Amino acid sequence: xxxxxxxxxxxxxxxxxxxxxxxxxxxxxxxxxxxxxxxxxxxxxxxxxxxxxxxxxxxxxxxxxxxxxxxxxxxxxxxxxxxxxxxxxxxxxxxxxxxxxxxxxxxxxxxxxxxxxxxxxxxxxxxxxxxxxxxxxxxxxxxxxxxxxxxxxxxxxxxxxxxxxxxxxxxxxxxxxxxxxxxxxxxxxxxxxxxxxxxxxxxxxxxxxxxxxxxxxxxxxxxxxxxxxxxxxxxxxxxxxxxxxxxxxxxxxxxxxxxxxxxxxxxxxxxxxxxxxxxxxxxxxxxxxxxxxxxxxxxxxxxxxxxxxxxxxxxxxxxxxxxxxxxxxxxxxxxxxxxxxxxxxxxxxxxxxxxxxxxxxxxxxxxxx
Numbered sequence: 001x002x003x004x005x006x007x008x009x010x011x012x013x014x015x016x017x018x019x020x021x022x023x024x025x026x027x028x029x030x031x032x033x034x035x036x037x038x039x040x041x042x043x044x045x046x047x048x049x050x051x052x053x054x055x056x057x058x059x060x061x062x063x064x065x066x067x068x069x070x071x072x073x074x075x076x077x078x079x080x081x082x083x084x085x086x087x088x089x090x091x092x093x094x095x096x097x098x099x100x101x102x103x104x105x106x107x108x109x110x111x112x113x114x115x116x117x118x119x120x121x122x123x124x125x126x127x128x129x130x131x132x133x134x135x136x137x138x139x140x141x142x143x144x145x146x147x148x149x150x151x152x153x154x155x156x157x158x159x160x161x162x163x164x165x166x167x168x169x170x171x172x173x174x175x176x177x178x179x180x181x182x183x184x185x186x187x188x189x190x191x192x193x194x195x196x197x198x199x200x201x202x203x204x205x206x207x208x209x210x211x212x213x214x215x216x217x218x219x220x221x222x223x224x225x226x227x228x229x230x231x232x233x234x235x236x237x238x239x240x241x242x243x244x245x246x247x248x249x250x251x252x253x254x255x256x257x258x259x260x261x262x263x264x265x266x267x268x269x270x271x272x273x274x275x276x277x278x279x280x281x282x283x284x285x286x287x288x289x290x291x292x293x294x295x296x297x298x299x300x301x302x303x304x305x306x307x308x309x310x311x312x313x314x315x316x317x318x319x320x321x322x323x324x325x326x327x328x329x330x331x332x333x334x335x336x337x338x339x340x341x342x343x344x345x346x347x348x349x350x351x352x353x354x355x356x357x358x359x360x361x362x363x364x365x366x367x368x369x
Contacts, residue, residue, distance in 0.1 A: 037082070037083075037086050038080060038081060038082045038086065039080075039081045039082075039086050039087070039089070039090035040078050040079065040080045040081070041078070041079045041081070041090060041093040041094060041097070042077060042078050043077045043078070043079065043093075043097055044077070044097075045077070046077065048097060048100050048101070049074075049077055051100050051105075051106060052093070052096055052097060052100060052106070053074065054106065054111075057074075058108070059096075059106060059108070059111050060072065060074065062108060062111050062112075063089065063092065063111065063115070066115050067084060067085050067088070067089050068084075069083060069084030069085065070082070070083055070084035070085050070086060070089050071083050071084075072089065079093055081093070088118055088119060091118050092114060092115060092118045095114055095117075095118060095123060095124045095125050096111070096114060096124070098124075098125040099114075099124060099125055099128060099129065102125070102129050104128060104129060109144075109330075109333075110124075110128065113128070113144060113145055114128075116145075116146075116327060117145075117146050120146060122146040126149075127143055127145070127146050127148075127149045128142060128143070128144065129142070130142055130143055130149060130152070132152060132174070132177045132178060132181055133177045133178075133180055133181045133184075133229060135177070135180075135228055135229045135230075136227065136228060136229060136230055136231045137231075139228070141174075141177040141228075141229065143170075143174070144170070144330045145327060145328040145330065147165075147169070147322075147324045147325065147327065147328035148169070148170055148174060148324070148328055148330075150322055151163050151170075151171070151174060151322045151324065152174060152178065154320050154322045155174075155175065155178045155287070155289055156178070158318050158319060158320045159282070159286070159287060159288065159318040159319065160279070160282070160287075160288045160289075160290070160316075160318065160319040160320075161288070161289050161290070161319075161320055161321075161322060162267075162289075162290045162291075162292070162306075162309070162310070162319075162320070162321040162322065163175065163289060163290070163291045163292075163322050163324065164291075164292055164293070164294060164306065164321060164322070164323050164324070165293065165323060165324025165325060165328060166293055166295060166324070166325070166326060166329065166339040166342075166343075167293060167296070167329075167331075167335070167339070168329040168330060168331035168335045168336070168339070169324040169325075169328040169329055169330065170324075170328070170330050171291040171292075171293075171324065172221060172222065172225055172263070172265050172291050173225045173228065175263045175265075175289040175291060176193070176222065176225040176226055176228075176229060176263065177225075177228075177229055178261070178289070179191045179193075179261040179263060179289075180226075180229040180230060182261045182287065183243070183261065187261075187287075188259055188260055188261045188285065188286070188287065189243070189259040189260065190242065190243050190244065190245065190259070190260050190261075191238075191243065191244045191245070191260070191261050191262075191263075192244075192245045192247070192257060192260050192261070192262045192263070193219070193222040193226070193244070193245070193246045193247075193263050193265065194246070194247055194248065194249050194251070194252060194262070194263070194264055194265070194278075195218055195219055195221075195222065195248060195249060195264070195265045195266050195269075196248070196249045196250075196266060196267075196269045196270050196274060196299075197218045197248045197249070197250070218248065219246050219247075219248070221265070222246055222263070222265060223235075223246060226244065226246075249264065249270065249274060249278060252277070252278055252281050253277055255281055256281060256283045257281050257282060257283050257286055258283035258284050258285055258286060259283070259284070259285040259286060260283070260285075260286045260287075261286070261287050261288075261289075262281075262282070262286060262287070262288045262289070263288075263289045263290075263291070264278055264288070264289070264290045264291070265291050266291070266292065266293075267290045267291060267292035267305060267306050268292040268293055268294055268296060268297045268299070268304045268305075268306045269297065269298050269299045269304070270299065270304070270305035270306070271299060271303050271304075271305055272303060272304075272305045272307075273305075274305055275305030275306070275309065276305075278290075290306075292304075292306045294306060294307070295342065295346070326339040326340045326343060
């Protein structure tokens with residue numbers, strides 16, 4: 001919460017209530033649900049107000065579009081909010097001020113994500129300012145959604161974490177960041193990145209080079225994530241020393257992996273047998289992240305090692321599943337829209353199948369009668 005933000009809340013007939021928001025303190029609970037209530041956010045400093053409203057009030061207009069029933073007025077360093085979702089909009093402005101005070105730059109995507117978090121009773125100041133790692137070229141690696149924050153917390157608190165979700169949700173990228181952070185903190189001695197080499201409509205045999213050269217394109221996304229965290233020279237040294245190993249899943253058979261941070265990427269393309277093999281490789285002092293997208297299964301006959309796994313392993317201690325959704329997609333907005341479109345189509349098809357089964361049972365019952 002912003003250290004300098006001041007909130008005044010009240011009704012049209014009563015005097016406003018005024019208090020200062022202190023770091024780590026809980027706000028006094030003020031009920032602001034009826035349309036005759038108001039909230040005023042006092043922003044400390046014109047520089048913060050300018051950054052809060054955006055170029056030509058762009059961010060203010062964006063917020064107004066998301067809350068059409070709420071009137072927002074700006075005067076000096078005060079933002080008055082009346083009607084509609086007064087409480088949510090007031091909290092949103094508080095959180096945005098808090099982000100700015102902590103050095104976080106705002107943009108349209110940050111505003112959108114912050115709106116989603118506030119609507120879900122999450123605090124952007126707790127999610128978006130959580131630093132995982134300072135990556136290559138000084139880039140800060142942070143969660144960008146509440147779902148990503150839960151994913152990071154799960155990795156930190158469990159031995160095995162399954163991150164399941166659509167493309168663009170940062171499953172692999174954040175897992176690599178957590179692996180590098182664990183290596184730097186000397187929590188593990190090495191990082192192992194692996195993927196099943198499954199042909200997505202193409203044949204490995206037609207690719208040039210020896211076996212490793214043929215497999216390399218399948219592992220390239222893991223290299224890309226690694227280069228975001230460590231400079232190229234550093235990556236080369238880590239691989240040369242064996243501190244970082246990037247290999248296809250088949251190379252894990254027969255090994256016991258101690259004191260390692262192990263990432264199995266694209267796990268939906270393992271078979272059940274491969275998944276069992278991988279999970280039983282884990283040794284002492286190791287941490288494991290398994291990522292997968294159940295909608296992109298390329299394994300033969302659709303026998304995915306991820307399917308039904310949560311039911312099988314749900315009762316195992318120090319093992320958890322985190323499900324990310326289209327709300328956690330951090331690529332271009334059109335990617336989130338595409339994922340949502342496919343999800344709607346999948347739900348529609350599932351509904352049609354259920355209807356067909358129900359109709360068939362009814363016909364059967366009528367025939368028996």
